[in-house]
Amino acid sequence: xxxxxxxxxxxxxxxxxxxxxxxxxxxxxxxxxxxxxxxxxxxxxxxxxxxxxxxxxxxxxxxxxxxxxxxxxxxxxxxxxxxxxxxxxxxxxxxxxxxxxxxxxxxxxxxxxxxxxxxxxxxxxxxxxxxxxxxxxxxxxxxxxxxxxxxxxxxxxxxxxxxxxxxxxxxxxxxxxxxxxxxxxxxxxxxxxxxxxxxxxxxxxxxxxxxxxxxxxxxxxxxxxxxxxxxxxxxxxxxxxxxxxxxxxxxxxxxxxxxxxxxxxxxxxxxxxxxxxxxxxxxxxxxxxxxxxxxxxxxxxxxxxxxxxxxx
Amino acid sequence: xxxxxxxxxxxxxxxxxxxxxxxxxxxxxxxxxxxxxxxxxxxxxxxxxxxxxxxxxxxxxxxxxxxxxxxxxxxxxxxxxxxxxxxxxxxxxxxxxxxxxxxxxxxxxxxxxxxxxxxxxxxxxxxxxxxxxxxxxxxxxxxxxxxxxxxxxxxxxxxxxxxxxxxxxxxxxxxxxxxxxxxxxxxxxxxxxxxxxxxxxxxxxxxxxxxxxxxxxxxxxxxxxxxxxxxxxxxxxxxxxxxxxxxxxxxxxxxxxxxxxxxxxxxx
Amino acid sequence: xxxxxxxxxxxxxxxxxxxxxxxxxxxxxxxxxxxxxxxxxxxxxxxxxxxxxxxxxxxxxxxxxxxxxxxxxxxxxxxxxxxxxxxxxxxxxxxxxxxxxxxxxxxxxxxxxxxxxxxxxxxxxxxxxxxxxxxxxxxxxxxxxxxxxxxxxxxxxxxxxxxxxxxxxxxxxxxxxxxxxxxxxxxxxxxxxxxxxxxxxxxxxxxxxxxxxxxxxxxxxxxxxxxxxxxxxxxxxxxxxxxxxxxxxxxxxxxxxxxxxxxxxxxxxxxxxxxxxxxxxxxxxxxxxxxxxxxxxxxxxxxxxxxxx
Numbered sequence: 001x002x003x004x005x006x007x008x009x010x011x012x013x014x015x016x017x018x019x020x021x022x023x024x025x026x027x028x029x030x031x032x033x034x035x036x037x038x039x040x041x042x043x044x045x046x047x048x049x050x051x052x053x054x055x056x057x058x059x060x061x062x063x064x065x066x067x068x069x070x071x072x073x074x075x076x077x078x079x080x081x082x083x084x085x086x087x088x089x090x091x092x093x094x095x096x097x098x099x100x101x102x103x104x105x106x107x108x109x110x111x112x113x114x115x116x117x118x119x120x121x122x123x124x125x126x127x128x129x130x131x132x133x134x135x136x137x138x139x140x141x142x143x144x145x146x147x148x149x150x151x152x153x154x155x156x157x158x159x160x161x162x163x164x165x166x167x168x169x170x171x172x173x174x175x176x177x178x179x180x181x182x183x184x185x186x187x188x189x190x191x192x193x194x195x196x197x198x199x200x201x202x203x204x205x206x207x208x209x210x211x212x213x214x215x216x217x218x219x220x221x222x223x224x225x226x227x228x229x230x231x232x233x234x235x236x237x238x239x240x241x242x243x244x245x246x247x248x249x250x251x252x253x254x255x256x257x258x259x260x261x262x263x264x265x266x267x268x269x270x271x272x273x274x275x276x277x278x279x280x281x282x283x284x285x286x287x288x289x290x291x292x293x294x295x296x297x298x299x300x301x302x303x304x305x306x307x308x309x310x311x312x
Numbered sequence: 313x314x315x316x317x318x319x320x321x322x323x324x325x326x327x328x329x330x331x332x333x334x335x336x337x338x339x340x341x342x343x344x345x346x347x348x349x350x351x352x353x354x355x356x357x358x359x360x361x362x363x364x365x366x367x368x369x370x371x372x373x374x375x376x377x378x379x380x381x382x383x384x385x386x387x388x389x390x391x392x393x394x395x396x397x398x399x400x401x402x403x404x405x406x407x408x409x410x411x412x413x414x415x416x417x418x419x420x421x422x423x424x425x426x427x428x429x430x431x432x433x434x435x436x437x438x439x440x441x442x443x444x445x446x447x448x449x450x451x452x453x454x455x456x457x458x459x460x461x462x463x464x465x466x467x468x469x470x471x472x473x474x475x476x477x478x479x480x481x482x483x484x485x486x487x488x489x490x491x492x493x494x495x496x497x498x499x500x501x502x503x504x505x506x507x508x509x510x511x512x513x514x515x516x517x518x519x520x521x522x523x524x525x526x527x528x529x530x531x532x533x534x535x536x537x538x539x540x541x542x543x544x545x546x547x548x549x550x551x552x553x554x555x556x557x558x559x560x561x562x563x564x565x566x567x568x569x570x571x572x573x574x575x576x577x578x579x580x
Numbered sequence: 581x582x583x584x585x586x587x588x589x590x591x592x593x594x595x596x597x598x599x600x601x602x603x604x605x606x607x608x609x610x611x612x613x614x615x616x617x618x619x620x621x622x623x624x625x626x627x628x629x630x631x632x633x634x635x636x637x638x639x640x641x642x643x644x645x646x647x648x649x650x651x652x653x654x655x656x657x658x659x660x661x662x663x664x665x666x667x668x669x670x671x672x673x674x675x676x677x678x679x680x681x682x683x684x685x686x687x688x689x690x691x692x693x694x695x696x697x698x699x700x701x702x703x704x705x706x707x708x709x710x711x712x713x714x715x716x717x718x719x720x721x722x723x724x725x726x727x728x729x730x731x732x733x734x735x736x737x738x739x740x741x742x743x744x745x746x747x748x749x750x751x752x753x754x755x756x757x758x759x760x761x762x763x764x765x766x767x768x769x770x771x772x773x774x775x776x777x778x779x780x781x782x783x784x785x786x787x788x789x790x791x792x793x794x795x796x797x798x799x800x801x802x803x804x805x806x807x808x809x810x811x812x813x814x815x816x817x818x819x820x821x822x823x824x825x826x827x828x829x830x831x832x833x834x835x836x837x838x839x840x841x842x843x844x845x846x847x848x849x850x851x852x853x854x855x856x857x858x859x860x861x862x863x864x865x866x867x868x869x870x871x872x873x874x875x876x877x878x879x880x881x882x883x884x885x886x887x888x889x
Contacts, residue, residue: 014580058412061578079414086412092405094334096341108330109413111322154409164412527603534609550612558605565598572591 002072004162004193005034005057010066012052012217026052028217029066034195034210036161039188041204041225042197043307044214050197051089053214054166058086071161082110085160089167089197091151095140099125099150102139103157110158124153129179144171152180156187163187165196169203181206201303213310220310229306237299240282243268245291253285272299327415328423335427336434339393348385349435353442355381360446371452375459375542378443379466383538386436386470387497393431394477395489397424402579411579418571421478425567428474436467455544462541464552468559469535473497475566476530482573500532530562644690651682651696652795655703671706680704680711687715691722694729695793701732702787702796705739712736727759734766735783743774762786781807805863805886809879812852816841816860816868816877830875834860834868862886 012027027049034040044050055061057068059075073080093102100121107117125135128149139147148171155163168184169177184207187194198204204211204225212222221228242250247269251262259274260282268291271282279296286293322330339345356378360370398421401407410420440463444456476496480489503526534555537547547555658674683700687693697719704712716733723729730753737746747770754763762782769779781804788800819840823831831837835858852860859867866883870876879886 055408055579058408060408060411061580062576078411078416081412082414084412086409088405088408088412091409093409094338094406096338097334105330105334106409106413109322109327109410109415111326151409155412158413527599527606531606531609534613548612551609554605554609554612558602558609561598561601561605565595565602568591568594568598572588575587 003033004036005032005040005068005070005195007032007053007057007068008066010053010056010068011064012049012056012061013064026217027056027063030214030217030219032212032219032222034193036193037188037191038209039184039194039196039207041208041211042195042214043199043201043204043211044197044220045199048214049217050214051166052217054086054164054195054197057164082158083161085155085158085163087148087151087155087163087165087168090144090170091147093139093147093150093154096138098136098138099130099142100135102150103154106154106157112157120157124156125150127156127183128153129176145173145176148172149176149180152183160192162193162195165194167198168196169198169200177203201307205303213307215310225303229303237272237274238276238279239295239297239299240271240273240279241268241294241296242271242286242291243294245286245289247289250285250289250291253288254282257281268294322414324416324419327419328426331415331420331423332427332430335397335424336430339428339431345389345393345431345435348389349438352378352381352385352439356439356443356446360450370450371447371455372542374443374446374450374452375455376538378439378446379459379462379538379541382436382439382443382463383466383469385439386432386466387473389432389435390428390470390473391477391490391493391497393428394474395481395486395493397428397478397481398574399481399486399489405579407579417575421482421571421574422567425475425478429471432470432474433467436463436470458544458546459541461546461552462537465535465537465547465555468555469532472500472530472532472535472559472562472566475563475570479566479570479573482570482577496529497532500530501536503529503531503533531558534558641690644686644693644696647682647686647689648693648696651679651686651699654682655679671703676707679707680715683715684718687719687722691719694719694723694726697729698732698791698793698796701736702799705736709736709740725756727753727756727763729753730756730759731763731766731786734770735787738770738774738779738783741775743770746770746774777807777810802885802887808863809886812862813877815852820875820877824875830872831870832872834858834870 008031010027010030011025013023013025016022016024026047030049030053042050042053052061056063057070057075059078059081068075071080071083094105097105103121103125104117107120112120126132130146130149130153134142134146139150142150148168152165152168155165165184168180172180181203184194184196194207196203196207208225210223211225211228213220244267247264250269251264254260254262254271257273257278260278261272263270263272273279273282283293356374359374359377401410401424407420411417440460443459447453447456447459473493473496477489477493480492484492534551537545537551540547655671655674655676658676662674664673680700683696683704686696687700690696697716700715701712704715713733713736716729716736719726719729720733730749734746734749734753737743737749747767750763750767750770753759754767766779766782769776769782773779784800784803784807788797788804791797791800816837819837820831822840823837834854838854838858841852855861855867860877861867862879862884864885866880866885868877869880871878879888881888
């Protein structure tokens with residue numbers, strides 16, 4: 001399997017200070033490969049080097065050392081950009097243009113004819129959930145969330161094979177986030193590779209197949225999200241949710257099970273056990289106490305726990 | 313990795329013209345430019361009344377004042393819009409979405425430059441028509457037509473100035489760029505004096521210095537035909553042709569240097 | 581990196597080629613540049629320095645400099661453009677009628693701009709003596725304690741042959757504190773022998789040594805050369821006359837009068853230089869011509885740097 005994005009030993013120094021003498025390393029020897037057809041999560045705290053990496057990939061900046069290839073072409077070959085899309089962080093566009101005009105302008109830059117530009121504009125603005133009444137409004141009147149939607153729409157205008165999304169959820173309300181999440185999932189189904197940077201972990205958990213975690217410009221971890229979380233040496237546990245019954249009785253009978261944790265809830269309780277065999281014991285005790293079972297769930301280590309551990 | 317859906321992308325010409333038209337659209341939607349043009353038209357109109365004071369030389373006064381105002385305000389647009397042309401895109405990060413499309417940095421610079429030239433052309437045409445009408449209003453007759461030779465040269469001067477502005481803005485801040493461009497505008501109009509000065513200088517190193525300065529700085533005095541225009545003269549074909557070629561070559565050099573610098577820029 | 585390097589080399593070649601073209605085009609355009617309508621360049625200045633003063637935003641000095649440079653270039657261009665030889669003693673063939681307004685504007689904007697008065701005193705008498713006197717008198721009004729301006733005015737009157745007036749002006753100047761002894765000497769000389777070569781030499785020597793303006797110094801140096809030449813010419817003439825008296829004919833070459841020149845017993849005669857072909861040469865290094873018709877030593881107009889009049 002060949003890689004669709006290949007990053008080799010990429011480093012970037014920023015020159016700071018008045019005389020540009022001092023150097024700050026923003027990205028340090030990053031090597032990363034991404035396979036086609038997946039949603040790749042690019043994680044890291046503020047200043048970890050996510051945006052720097054994406055800007056280098058987009059040829060907006062030049063690496064101090066190292067190389068990278070997208071779709072087999074070196075990143076300096078801007079003709080390759082006809083096959084990719086990019087939505088910058090907190091996107092900002094020509095505010096004197098209307099949403100429709102902006103889409104039309106970008107379509108023209110790709111050489112689309114008027115009919116195709118119109119079709120793609122309407123299709124994409126609908127898809128990102130921009131209200132039709134806003135299509136002919138100047139972008140200077142747009143909210144942050146609306147700009148984010150326009151940014152996503154323009155990144156998809158050329159039906160890209162890979163789309164790079166830098167913090168695509170920022171500025172969106174909860175409903176907007178869910179809509180964009182669905183849109184990104186849909187892209188994968190259509191075969192588009194999505195490379196998204198974010199620090200919102202729930203989005204990663206819900207969407208990503210593979211992730212890379214950056215810390216201080218260095219790669220801290222990379223791999224399949226599921227494997228990263230389960231293979232990290234942490235024991236799996238199970239959460240049992242109980243409704244009704246005499247909580248005090250139940251608590252006493254569970255106290256005998258090794259490693260079990262009891263948490264009372266209004267009209268019920270949550271019980272955590274470490275061993276699968278202990279589930280039966282809990283269920284038995286529940287019936288004795290007059291309660292009923294609501295659910296049994298395996299609990300893996302949360303991404304948040306993992307992330308905090310990686311970036312500490 | 314062949315892809316049946318691969319987009320071939322637009323031709324360089326198409327990209328440049330698209331960027332140029334968008335730059336023009338930006339200018340058209342900017343109210344500042346209208347104000348400037350209206351101001352020039354007002355000055356020209358005021359010349360009609362001023363002309364009465366010059367005892368029968370109304371048309372001459374209108375040409376001197378009108379073309380003078382055109383140059384000053386045209387230079388104002390060239391300098392201030394010219395230096396913000398690219399820097400504004402970087403500052404507002406609109407450039408990110410542009411360069412993630414299959415667009416070269418050279419295409420972008422040339423497109424932006426031509427867009428502003430188109431804007432200037434429309435401005436100069438509107439102002440020129442205003443001056444012509446004012447001349448006709450005071451019975452200046454053929455002068456309304458003959459000033460267009462001087463206007464053509466004036467436009468070429470503005471085109472050079474815009475290229476100077478865009479060059480400076482490719483490596484320095486907008487404020488500094490505007491200042492430097494203004495200096496070039498002033499010195500450029502005095503370069504003929506530089507040359508004459510070099511002739512009267514004794515030391516050979518001093519002469520070389522002024523000679524080099526003379527070649528590097530644009531000689532904008534080639535484009536100053538306003539006083540002659542007030543006398544109803546037309547520039548010779550040799551002057552027009554030579555001035556046109558000079559402008560093209562000089563702008564070509566400036567844009568080449570600009571692109572060379574711009575290609576190496578990081579957008580933080 | 582290689583691609584990068586090639587790109588830079590290519591661009592630099594392109595830029596160099598561009599400037600070569602610019603150079604050629606500049607030369608072409610200079611020949612076709614819009615000359616102003618005939619007589620226009622001499623159109624009277626529409627702006628008066630006095631009016632400009634209120635609108636110059638404190639840049640009077642700079643504007644004065646500009647008018648000053650403009651004046652220099654104006655006359656310089658007239659010289660370059662003129663077809664015939666113009667003597668520094670009489671510039672009227674050039675018709676530089678804007679010179680006075682330029683100098684007047686410069687000194688109105690900056691009344692203490694002494695170099696301008698000096699230049700005016702040296703150059704304007706060759707154009708219009710009234711203007712020369714007017715400009716210098718304006719300078720004296722604005723700088724009553726500057727003895728130099730009296731010197732310039734005295735110089736102007738002296739050149740016009742008005743030795744009495746010149747003596748008065750030098751007399752006044754000599755009374756100013758700080759005025760050098762020279763001023764008093766001049767006052768005396770003007771009264772006794774204003775037209776003498778010695779007076780002229782004193783004036784020009786002072787100008788040569790004291791002037792701040794290079795052009796004025798150069799001009800003074802030329803005048804001094806001319807005065808030396810006049811002395812030399814007299815000495816040579818005496819020898820030529822002696823030879824003629826003795827041989828009843830004019831000398832055929834300088835060699836023939838050499839013994840007379842040595843026998844002349846005039847101290848200054850020893851200063852006359854001779855080149856290896858036994859030619860007498862003038863102070864600028866050019867050989868004297870012998871005009872046998874009138875039997876007289878003359879300057880070689882084509883070679884000498886000494887002013888012909």
